[in-house]
Amino acid sequence: MDFEDAPAEAAYRQQVRDFLDTHSAELEHGDGEYLADPRLDDIEALRRTQALLHDHGYVGVTWPKEYGGQGGTPIQQAIVNQELARASVSGLVNHVGVGMCGPTVLTHGSEEQKARMPRLLRADDIWCQLFSEPGAGSDLAALRTTAVRQEDGAWRVNGQKVWTTFAQHAAYGILLARTDPASAKHRGLTMFVVDMRAPGVTVVPLRQMNGASEFNEVFLDDVVIPDSERLGAVNDGWRVALTTLMNERLAVGGGGTELGVRAEPLVRHAAARLPNLSAAAQVLARQALGRVLVESLATRYTGYRRLTVIARGDTPGPEASAGKLSAVRAARAGADLGVRLLGEEAVYARTLDGDWRWAVAQASVPGIAIAGGTDEILRNILGERILGLPPEPRVESKQVLAVKGEQS
Numbered sequence: 001m002d003f004e005d006a007p008a009e010a011a012y013r014q015q016v017r018d019f020l021d022t023h024s025a026e027l028e029h030g031d032g033e034y035l036a037d038p039r040l041d042d043i044e045a046l047r048r049t050q051a052l053l054h055d056h057g058y059v060g061v062t063w064p065k066e067y068g069g070q071g072g073t074p075i076q077q078a079i080v081n082q083e084l085a086r087a088s089v090s091g092l093v094n095h096v097g098v099g100m101c102g103p104t105v106l107t108h109g110s111e112e113q114k115a116r117m118p119r120l121l122r123a124d125d126i127w128c129q130l131f132s133e134p135g136a137g138s139d140l141a142a143l144r145t146t147a148v149r150q151e152d153g154a155w156r157v158n159g160q161k162v163w164t165t166f167a168q169h170a171a172y173g174i175l176l177a178r179t180d181p182a183s184a185k186h187r188g189l190t191m192f193v194v195d196m197r198a199p200g201v202t203v204v205p206l207r208q209m210n211g212a213s214e215f216n217e218v219f220l221d222d223v224v225i226p227d228s229e230r231l232g233a234v235n236d237g238w239r240v241a242l243t244t245l246m247n248e249r250l251a252v253g254g255g256g257t258e259l260g261v262r263a264e265p266l267v268r269h270a271a272a273r274l275p276n277l278s279a280a281a282q283v284l285a286r287q288a289l290g291r292v293l294v295e296s297l298a299t300r301y302t303g304y305r306r307l308t309v310i311a312r313g314d315t316p317g318p319e320a321s322a323g324k325l326s327a328v329r330a331a332r333a334g335a336d337l338g339v340r341l342l343g344e345e346a347v348y349a350r351t352l353d354g355d356w357r358w359a360v361a362q363a364s365v366p367g368i369a370i371a372g373g374t375d376e377i378l379r380n381i382l383g384e385r386i387l388g389l390p391p392e393p394r395v396e397s398k399q400v401l402a403v404k405g406e407q408s
């Protein structure tokens with residue numbers, strides 16, 4: 001891939017830069033260097049930022065025009081991502097909606113469901129993803145929330161979800177539930193769109209160690225979902241969920257940007273503080289800085305690789321996993337170094353102008369390493385699909401074994 005902008009791309013980039021310069025005062029600027037934005041409490045300001053970006057054509061760039069997008073190219077979307085990161089504009093508050101729920105609705109939804117997409121893109125409606133449960137994360141198909149069809153055709157849902165990002169602000173969620181407990185575990189699942197204000201939906205925010213309340217427990221007690229809110233066919237929910245998960249890995253893995261690990265602020269931070277360290281500590285800090293830069297470059301070039309695949313009209317596979325792994329490594333090494341350079345100040349750093357983000361970033365990295373596929377799961381994918389190692393032993397349910405028994 002040629003890393004230089006073609007003339008049309010350079011013109012588009014300039015257009016995005018001009019917009020960001022002109023509207024800088026109206027946009028929220030966050031800790032663009034890291035994924036977690038500690039100012040999540042100011043949701044309304046973040047909604048206004050997303051609406052302004054959307055109104056000028058910079059959210060859902062590749063989405064069809066009839067559903068609120070621009071009908072643009074993946075390269076244009078990557079340029080927007082890069083320029084937003086460069087300008088340290090806060091991440092999209094409805095990133096779960098735009099990155100995961102929306103693409104799933106566009107692929108599998110009814111026209112009525114798709115008609116909600118412009119409001120999703122503007123963050124007028126925030127969406128959430130109700131997949132993980134206390135006993136089902138990496139092994140998502142083990143989920144136990146049930147949806148039982150009633151005589152009138154509607155579905156009655158009972159169960160508990162957890163880790164549900166922004167459920168406390170969400171108007172809608174996409175919900176994966178078990179509709180046929182007798183089938184093999186991947187087969188008896190169905191996807192629904194759930195109205196988060198429906199009776200029986202209880203959202204309990206969880207407080208994270210970085211100080212934010214980003215995700216929630218969601219309890220579903222006799223929640224009634226009309227059949228018109230089913231997303232895809234009955235018992236075909238695993239296929240629908242794969243659309244979501246594929247988009248999640250792409251969204252979490254960035255789009256040709258260094259994703260949360262912009263090295264420049266760290267270099268500035270280090271340059272200002274290295275002279276305060278002993279000679280020996282300076283050597284160690286320089287080595288650590290080198291490691292961060294290497295991981296940042298690995299993330300950037302893996303991003304370009306993924307972008308090349310997308311630009312050719314294909315779907316990236318393990319590139320997305322590799323990109324997320326190096327992004328997490330760079331974020332972890334960068335946050336650790338930033339805190340080490342501050343020393344004990346990092347604990348109280350919120351009061352020190354401009355430096356508080358290192359402690360917050362350090363406390364956010366473990367979450368980033370889990371969301372969208374844990375490091376171990378991603379390494380399994382790379383081991384099997386890139387290195388050709390023997391597959392992990394997989395524990396199969398009694399139903400799968402029974403089905404296999406019937407077939408043999």
Ligand SMILES: Cc1cc2nc3c(=O)[nH]c(=O)nc-3n(C[C@H](O)[C@H](O)[C@H](O)COP(=O)(O)OP(=O)(O)OC[C@H]3O[C@@H](n4cnc5c(N)ncnc54)[C@H](O)[C@@H]3O)c2cc1C
Pocket residue numbers: 096128129130131132133134135136137138139162163164165166214215366367368370371372373374375376377380392
């Ligand atoms: C910040 C954040 C936001 C999130 N947002 C959402 C959301 O909006 N919606 C949603 O549905 N979920 C969300 N999640 C949940 C996330 O998808 C799960 O946490 C993740 O899939 C891991 O599942 P688990 O927590 O159940 O851990 P487990 O799957 O129980 O894993 C526990 C440990 O075992 C390891 N492990 C598990 N299986 C294997 C294996 N086969 N080989 C090797 N090691 C293994 C894991 O790597 C991990 O270290 C979010 C999580 C975080 C941290």
